Amino acid sequence: MSEKAMCSNCKASVMIYDDAERKWKSAGRTPGLSNVNVYRHMVQNTFRVVGRKEQDGEVVINCAVISQLKYNRATPTFHQWRDGVRTVYGLNFSTHDEANMFAGAMEDALEML
Numbered sequence: 001m002s003e004k005a006m007c008s009n010c011k012a013s014v015m016i017y018d019d020a021e022r023k024w025k026s027a028g029r030t031p032g033l034s035n036v037n038v039y040r041h042m043v044q045n046t047f048r049v050v051g052r053k054e055q056d057g058e059v060v061i062n063c064a065v066i067s068q069l070k071y072n073r074a075t076p077t078f079h080q081w082r083d084g085v086r087t088v089y090g091l092n093f094s095t096h097d098e099a100n101m102f103a104g105a106m107e108d109a110l111e112m113l
């Protein structure tokens with residue numbers, strides 16, 4: 001298993017900001033909660049955020065964590081970042097604890113890059 005989860009799965013609604021319409025849209029086919037995590041590739045020392053819908057496992061986010069990434073805790077349960085090109089992702093966490101746990105994993109990954 002070359003990739004390791006940096007924390008336990010966190011429940012969040014994964015959103016993508018639509019610049020044209022200036023509004024957040026749910027990532028994936030339908031709105032709903034996903035299990036999100038930061039995965040570390042143990043050989044390459046690379047990291048990515050993967051989220052899968054609870055309902056049907058649809059992968060709704062699969063985003064590389066790059067060293068220049070600015071992780072913004074906009075509110076205690078809504079965090080966001082740019083993917084370095086043009087997509088802005090938002091995670092609307094179910095609980096403060098999961099938001100903090102995920103943000104901690106993200107910040108650990110950024111320190112290792």
Ligand SMILES: CC(=O)N[C@@H](Cc1ccccc1Cl)C(=O)N1CCC[C@]12C=C[C@@H]1CC[C@@H](C(=O)N[C@@H]3C(=O)N4[C@@H](C=C[C@H]3C)CC[C@H]4C(=O)O)N1C2=O
Pocket residue numbers: 017024070071072074075078080081082088090092
């Ligand atoms: C300098 C910079 O890049 N700044 C970026 C943010 C940023 C800063 C630093 C590093 C990276 C990034 Cl990414 C920026 O400001 N961005 C990135 C795209 C979107 C946005 C631009 C405008 C809008 C205005 C309102 C605001 C917003 O979306 N607030 C949320 C909100 O309206 N919602 C979400 C929850 C709560 C709120 C917090 C859940 C759903 C919806 C809702 O409550 O219904 N915006 C942004 O965050």
